[in-house]
Amino acid sequence: MVFVGCPVSPYLTTKQPDNLSKKTKQPDRTGFGDGIMASGCGSDEQELNLRGCSLIRSLPLKYLCKFVLSPSPPPKLRAIPHFHSFFSDRLLPKSFSQRRSSSENFHYSSIKCRLARAKRPPSPSPDTLIREPHKYFDQVIITVRSGDGGHGAILNEGKDSLLEFHKKRRYNAKRGGNVDAMGVLTSQLHDGFAAPTLRIPVPLGTVVKHKRGKFLADLANPGDEILVARGGQGGISLLEMPEYRRKQIMALTTNVMRDDSDKVLVLGQPGEEFSLELILRVVADVGLVGLPNAGKSTLLAAITLAKPDIADYPFTTLMPNLGRLDGDPSLGAGKYSSEATLADLPGLIEGAHLGKGLGRNFLRHLRRTRLLVHVVDAAAEDPVNDYRTVKEELRMYNPDYLERPSIVVLNKIDIPEARDRLPSLTREIIGIGSNGVPSQPKTSFGDAVQSLSAEGELASALSSGASDKDRMVKEIEEYPCPLAVVGVSVLKGIRIKEMLEEIRAALRKCQDSNEALELTTRPEEASRVVRPCWHEVGNLYSTFSPHFQTYLFEKSAKMLKSAIGFREKKQEIIRKPSKASSRKGCMRGKGGPENASCTYKGVRQRTWGKWVAEIREPNGGARLWLGTFDTSREAAFAYDAAARKLYGLDAKINLPEFSLHSSTDTQVAHINMEKKMQIQQNSGASSSDSPSSGGGSDESVMCDNELAISLPTGDFESQNKERVGDDEVATDGIWENLNVNLPDFDDSSMWAEAMATVDFHQAVGDPGNFAGNFEDGKGCEAMQ
Numbered sequence: 001m002v003f004v005g006c007p008v009s010p011y012l013t014t015k016q017p018d019n020l021s022k023k024t025k026q027p028d029r030t031g032f033g034d035g036i037m038a039s040g041c042g043s044d045e046q047e048l049n050l051r052g053c054s055l056i057r058s059l060p061l062k063y064l065c066k067f068v069l070s071p072s073p074p075p076k077l078r079a080i081p082h083f084h085s086f087f088s089d090r091l092l093p094k095s096f097s098q099r100r101s102s103s104e105n106f107h108y109s110s111i112k113c114r115l116a117r118a119k120r121p122p123s124p125s126p127d128t129l130i131r132e133p134h135k136y137f138d139q140v141i142i143t144v145r146s147g148d149g150g151h152g153a154i155l156n157e158g159k160d161s162l163l164e165f166h167k168k169r170r171y172n173a174k175r176g177g178n179v180d181a182m183g184v185l186t187s188q189l190h191d192g193f194a195a196p197t198l199r200i201p202v203p204l205g206t207v208v209k210h211k212r213g214k215f216l217a218d219l220a221n222p223g224d225e226i227l228v229a230r231g232g233q234g235g236i237s238l239l240e241m242p243e244y245r246r247k248q249i250m251a252l253t254t255n256v257m258r259d260d261s262d263k264v265l266v267l268g269q270p271g272e273e274f275s276l277e278l279i280l281r282v283v284a285d286v287g288l289v290g291l292p293n294a295g296k297s298t299l300l301a302a303i304t305l306a307k308p309d310i311a312d313y314p315f316t317t318l319m320p321n322l323g324r325l326d327g328d329p330s331l332g333a334g335k336y337s338s339e340a341t342l343a344d345l346p347g348l349i350e351g352a353h354l355g356k357g358l359g360r361n362f363l364r365h366l367r368r369t370r371l372l373v374h375v376v377d378a379a380a381e382d383p384v385n386d387y388r389t390v391k392e393e394l395r396m397y398n399p400d401y402l403e404r405p406s407i408v409v410l411n412k413i414d415i416p417e418a419r420d421r422l423p424s425l426t427r428e429i430i431g432i433g434s435n436g437v438p439s440q441p442k443t444s445f446g447d448a449v450q451s452l453s454a455e456g457e458l459a460s461a462l463s464s465g466a467s468d469k470d471r472m473v474k475e476i477e478e479y480p481c482p483l484a485v486v487g488v489s490v491l492k493g494i495r496i497k498e499m500l501e502e503i504r505a506a507l508r509k510c511q512d513s514n515e516a517l518e519l520t521t522r523p524e525e526a527s528r529v530v531r532p533c534w535h536e537v538g539n540l541y542s543t544f545s546p547h548f549q550t551y552l553f554e555k556s557a558k559m560l561k562s563a564i565g566f567r568e569k570k571q572e573i574i575r576k577p578s579k580a581s582s583r584k585g586c587m588r589g590k591g592g593p594e595n596a597s598c599t600y601k602g603v604r605q606r607t608w609g610k611w612v613a614e615i616r617e618p619n620g621g622a623r624l625w626l627g628t629f630d631t632s633r634e635a636a637f638a639y640d641a642a643a644r645k646l647y648g649l650d651a652k653i654n655l656p657e658f659s660l661h662s663s664t665d666t667q668v669a670h671i672n673m674e675k676k677m678q679i680q681q682n683s684g685a686s687s688s689d690s691p692s693s694g695g696g697s698d699e700s701v702m703c704d705n706e707l708a709i710s711l712p713t714g715d716f717e718s719q720n721k722e723r724v725g726d727d728e729v730a731t732d733g734i735w736e737n738l739n740v741n742l743p744d745f746d747d748s749s750m751w752a753e754a755m756a757t758v759d760f761h762q763a764v765g766d767p768g769n770f771a772g773n774f775e776d777g778k779g780c781e782a783m784q
């Protein structure tokens with residue numbers, strides 16, 4: 001038997017599938033060339049889709065049996081060269097070939113063999129494709145994927161401690177996005193992406209302060225938040241602009257940089273960084289206080305769902321535990337609920353108010369409570385004394401604590417000794433404290449103040465007039481006695497119900513009394529939203545329409561001005577022409593008393609009398625600070641020396657008689673001489689006797705003089721090639737190269753003076769002023 005097929009596709013012979021397994025019912029077309037169709041005749045006609053030699057070899061035998069052999073192959077097949085050997089040797093399974101060769105009786109019969117419709121040859125694989133960029137610029141296939149949905153979670157209640165902040169102490173918000181110069185052109189193009197706000201969750205009741213400084217907020221209510229660090233002002237995108245406008249912008253901020261193509265970039269401003277002090281004062285209605293081991297945590301666990309650590313040793317509790325007390329079910333729905341939050345505090349010991357046993361840290365948490373529950377170990381050696389100790393510590397820390405309503409829980413009455421002395425203990429404890437009408441506080445001098453009958457009057461007197469000292473002299477007995485004393489065993493569950501009733505009743509009683517509750521403020525800032533806006537500006541190229549460029553420029557300039565605190569001025573004022581005739585520009589009449597009469601270029605007097613010198617680099621470059629001097633002449637010399645270096649022999653200088661042909665050394669010597677003469681004049685005739693001043697040696701002169709200027713001898717400009725438009729950077733470079741021994745640059749004072757003396761509003765609209773507010777109206781470059 002012979003199966004007939006025709007490998008018409010070149011692909012069929014060159015790319016045979018090698019992974020076709022029995023499991024493959026429908027072979028993947030990939031990798032296969034189109035095959036041929038072979039049909040048997042008559043009723044057994046069967047079409048087989050042959051897809052390659054391997055496929056043929058793997059076909060089951062039953063298909064191959066459906067063809068009737070005939071003595072000779074049909075004419076069509078006969079036309080195929082080596083037909084017989086091809087199909088028998090190459091396509092048929094070996095077993096068939098062998099069988100054929102072993103039998104001479106093979107015939108070809110009624111075989112229709114038609115070539116399948118030859119399909120298009122497959123397109124070349126992507127690997128073989130030589131990409132020509134110009135052919136693909138307008139067509140591409142990309143894959144996009146939307147973000148997965150976030151997982152839900154089982155949420156815990158809010159944080160109740162600041163512990164985690166000890167592990168992680170630094171929190172950095174993300175940086176704003178740069179403006180993408182190649183981004184899609186929109187009106188918001190120059191804004192970049194604002195970084196997401198970093199929100200740091202803290203427990204309710206956290207007080208936020210600057211480290212050793214300003215109080216910021218008391219986050220006492222759910223949802224409170226405070227803006228602690230403002231995001232840096234985003235950079236501003238500037239387009240190509242006229243030279244004079246660029247000067248305006250650059251004069252407004254030193255944070256301007258020029259790139260290679262001379263576009264101007266305004267950088268984003270840095271964000272703020274602060275060290276914050278977070279102090280947690282738990283927000284609780286009821287504070288459980290007592291000596292260590294009294295059973296405070298056991299009580300909390302007994303009446304709430306809290307699970308505090310309980311153990312038979314002191315200081316088991318080191319951090320406050322909070323628990324929620326259910327409302328009173330007997331009151332019914334819709335009525336006043338006595339739900340409350342209970343805070344189980346660490347045990348207090350004698351000296352706690354001084355910090356002993358971290359007592360002050362624990363006492364702090366009572367500030368927001370409105371009811372105190374004293375837990376006393378009734379089985380202890382002297383329970384009454386224990387009670388007094390705790391009260392004393394409260395009084396010493398904050399006497400107001402003793403003014404608050406309180407309940408005494410005599411615990412551990414399951415122990416027989418405790419149970420036996422319960423009545424006497426109750427009597428004694430009730431006796432400690434005034435019953436209803438508080439006694440009058442004594443002054444620090446021991447005098448009794450005017451009698452006050454009502455509790456409210458006393459409280460207001462205390463809060464308004466009486467000092468802490470006055471209140472401190474009150475004895476413990478003079479503070480209100482407890483509202484109730486209850487004997488319980490929280491461990492065994494004895495009289496728990498009675499205790500709860502007393503606590504709820506006390507809560508109701510003090511519900512409206514906010515005297516003991518510290519009122520918390522919610523600053524305006526709390527509602528503010530952090531808007532990080534650090535952008536670094538990309539370069540916007542001039543592919544934009546002129547109209548849009550103008551729009552962007554106007555908007556950018558506006559943003560820039562508002563960012564650095566300039567008020568918009570009326571248009572007519574901004575456009576006020578500069579007075580070119582004014583020698584001092586906008587500095588005229590300002591500065592020190594002799595400033596107006598000083599005619600030296602680049603020299604001005606500060607309000608406090610010192611003289612300063614500055615010079616502008618050629619071609620409207622940065623202004624270089626030359627130092628502070630005692631006299632205008634010294635400043636003029638400094639200016640001349642710098643001018644010589646910057647502008648060469650043609651420089652206009654203040655004192656040509658000294659520096660036209662003289663070297664720098666000559667100038668220095670002259671300054672030294674002048675200074676020396678001044679010292680001599682000041683010190684009078686006696687100075688002539690002084691060996692240091694009278695000797696006249698060069699060495700002594702140099703020692704006296706701190707203003708020696710030594711300018712570099714090399715090419716000044718080439719040494720400052722790295723300047724990128726930032727005045728400060730450029731100035732630093734200059735100073736390194738100048739090797740100048742001058743007084744320290746008083747940055748703050750200079751800016752303070754600048755603020756007081758420079759009319760920026762005028763200068764904003766006046767490029768001339770900016771170019772030369774220190775020089776002639778037309779600036780230094782014009783002068784040269």
Ligand SMILES: Nc1nc2c(ncn2[C@@H]2O[C@H](COP(=O)(O)OP(=O)(O)OP(=O)(O)O)[C@@H](O)[C@H]2O)c(=O)[nH]1
Nearest residue numbers: 293294295296297298311314315316317347490491
């Ligand atoms: N017999 C008896 N033991 C109690 C009772 N209440 C508490 N205790 C035990 O007293 C010990 C101290 O209990 P805590 O609840 O840890 O006491 P605490 O006041 O929280 O102690 P500190 O956290 O150290 O301040 C534990 O061994 C409790 O089992 C009680 O009603 N009866």
Ligand SMILES: [Mg+2]
Nearest residue numbers: 296297316317
């Ligand atoms: Mg405890």
